[in-house]
Each structure stands twice: as C-alpha cells, then as structure tokens.
Amino acid sequence: MNAELARGAGDRPPTMRDVATAAGVGLKTVSRYVNGETNIADPLRVRIAEAIELLGYRRNLAAASIRPGWTSKxxxxxxxxxxxxxxxxxxxxxxxxxxxxxxxxxxxxxxxxxxxxxxxxxxxxxxxxxxxxxxxxxxxxxxxxxxxxxxxxxxxxxxxxxxxxxxxxxxDNAGGAREAAIELARNGARRIAFVGDSQQIYTMAERLRGYLDGLAQVGLTPGPISHAAHSQEEARGVVSGLLAEGAADAIFAANNRAAMGALHAFADSGGRLPMIAFDDFEAAEVVRPRISVVSQDVxxxxxxxxxxxxxxxxxxxxxxxxxxxGTRLILRGSEKPDSPTILDRLPE
Missing domain, CATH: 3.40.50.2300 (Response regulator)
Structure with missing residues (x-):
C-alpha cells in the first residue's frame, strides 16, 4: 500500500484522492465505495477499507450534500x-x-x-x-x-x-383543561384561578378556552386569570399574591412551570389550595398531597x-x-380541599 505517498498531503485532512493513492485504485472506485455501492471486487474493498483506516479519512458531508439524491440521514x-x-x-x-x-x-x-x-x-x-x-x-x-x-x-x-x-x-389542550376545571368545581371550589403563560402561545390559549368552557358547564364564573407565569419564579409570585389576597380557593396550573411555582408559593406560606396541573412532572408524586394532573403523552x-x-x-x-x-386526568389527591398537607420547602 502506498501509504508514504498518500501521507504527502501534510497536515490537511486526507481526501478520497489520498485514499485512492494509498490503496492503489482509481478515484472513482473509492467514490463508489464511500457512497455505499456494493459492486466492487472484494480485494479492492479490503484495500480501500485499510487505506481509510490508515489515513483516518472522513467523508466530506458538506461537499456530498450538493449531489443529487444525497441524504444526510x-x-x-x-x-x-x-x-x-x-x-x-x-x-x-x-x-x-x-x-x-x-x-x-x-x-x-x-x-x-x-x-x-x-x-x-x-x-x-x-x-x-x-x-x-x-x-x-x-x-x-x-x-x-x-x-x-x-x-x-x-x-x-x-x-x-x-x-x-x-x-x-x-x-387536546382544551379538553384536558375542561376536565380539570370541572373536577375542581366538583370538589367544592368556586373561585378557580387560572395560572399560565402568554395567550399568544397556542397551547395556553386552548387551555384557557377549556378552563372557561368547564366553568361555564358547571355554572361558575371565571376566577382570577394570570398570563404572567412564563417562568417558575413568575408563577410563584402570582400564586403568592392569590394566597395573600384570598382571591382564589383553587388553582388550575396551566403548565408544569406554573405548577412548580405554585408549590413553592404553598411552601412559602405554609398552606395550600386545591390544585390540578396541566402536564405531569417529577415532583408531582413527591409532595403530599400528590399533585393531580392532566397528562398528555408528550x-x-x-x-x-x-x-x-x-x-x-x-x-x-x-x-x-x-x-x-387525547389527554388523561390523573387524580392523586391535590384536587381535594381536605387532603393533609406535607409541604417542606422545595429546592430552588
């Protein structure tokens, strides 16, 4: 194998031409091998493979990408x-x-x-x-x-x-939120707060629609509605305000960050409100009561x-x-007002 001749390239990456020189075959044969063609004689395939390993050749995908029919995988x-x-x-x-x-x-x-x-x-x-x-x-x-x-x-x-x-x-964002609102009302809540992100986000707009539909179905007017919970900390602030003002008797947390923010607010205050969250999350089964969720199959x-x-x-x-x-309502106890509370301060 003409390895010494092929190594004359210096510090630049080896090319298919270098492989062809080292293997003692034509450039087109190396090209066919690199592109996965199988109608190459076994002795030539072995020599090309050995040259590629010896030189450390890697296919130039940027150059290959301009060829008709090429796929990047x-x-x-x-x-x-x-x-x-x-x-x-x-x-x-x-x-x-x-x-x-x-x-x-x-x-x-x-x-x-x-x-x-x-x-x-x-x-x-x-x-x-x-x-x-x-x-x-x-x-x-x-x-x-x-x-x-x-x-x-x-x-x-x-x-x-x-x-x-x-x-x-x-x-089915609207359907899942509707179920959550109805379940909170069924457990006695009458001022159900919506804590979520911007309504410019399709999923948030749909969850708000489902929340409003669910309340209308059971004859309740909407509770406080917040679109300011983009982050966990923002949700924490929103729910802390609701708790301080006594403005709600239940929380619908419209995403996992809103739910985590609510849990931090509960831990800060030493109490809690009945809550159902949209989207399951790891901490949902750690706290007590465990958090009921609308689960979607992400x-x-x-x-x-x-x-x-x-x-x-x-x-x-x-x-x-x-x-x-479809979504699934998983009830774990947090939707009830009388569940015993064990809420240590959560990690930040």
Missing part, C-alpha cells in the same frame, strides 16, 4: 426551550424513533423568538437535513412561504402547522411526528394533516 428539531422537561421528553422520543430508522436528530431551541427560529431553520436547511420537526415560536418570524423551494418535509408538533399542507401532531407526540416525517421521506403521505392526541 439527519432530522432537525426546533422546540421552544430544551431546558423545559416537557420539550426534553419530546426530543428524547423523537431521537429514539429517528435512531431506529437510521437517522440522527439535531435539536435547537427558539426561546419563543421568531428571528432565532428562522436562523435555526435556515442553518438546518443549509446543512441539507432530510426533514424538519417544528414547534412554532410564540413570536413568529417570517412566513414559511418566503422560503425558496424545495423544502425538506416539515412536520409541526405541539402547535398547529403554519405551512400549508404540512401535518401537525397536537394534544413522548408519543414526539415519536409520532418523527414517524410521520420518516414515512414522508419513504414516499408515504400522511393519512391526516392534523392528529390530536
């Missing part, structure tokens, strides 16, 4: 905030499905910022990802129609599609969106452009 996912356990669960499920199908998953957070989201979309498309999984940001950027075709398959999740014809996988959402994207890549169009996954 990478799927891009853009979520709102990977620090939120909700989105990390979603991403983990998407990654598992992608891996089983031979794809890698690369993930970005938009932080609900349209400009940041648009930059991530551009970078992923420039890197020739095979498909995109998108949670649209609260603050939208440009319209998808402004992007020049062709675009990779796009599947939206958690929030409705903002690209004509693209499929979306959602949860993992299924991430997995199904990825499955749909892969089926599109394989030439099978989605059966529906909108899939709505």
């Amino acid at each position: 990478v799927i891009g996912l853009i979520t709102s905030d990977l620090a939120n356990p909700y989105y990390s669960t979603l991403a983990h499920a998407a990654e598992s499905v992608a891996w089983q199908a031979g794809y890698l998953l690369t993930t970005f957070s938009s932080e609900e910022d349209g400009e940041r989201h648009d930059l991530a979309v551009d970078r992923l498309i420039d890197q020739r990802v095979d498909a995109l999984l998108i949670v649209p940001p609260r603050n939208p950027g440009r319209a998808w129609s402004q992007l020049r075709p062709p675009l990779p398959p796009v599947v939206f999740l958690d929030r409705p599609a903002v690209l004509d014809g693209a499929p979306a996988v959602l949860a 993992a299924r959402m991430g997995a199904l969106a990825t499955e749909i994207a892969i089926r599109i890549l394989q030439g099978t169009p989605p059966v529906s452009d909108r899939t709505v996954l």
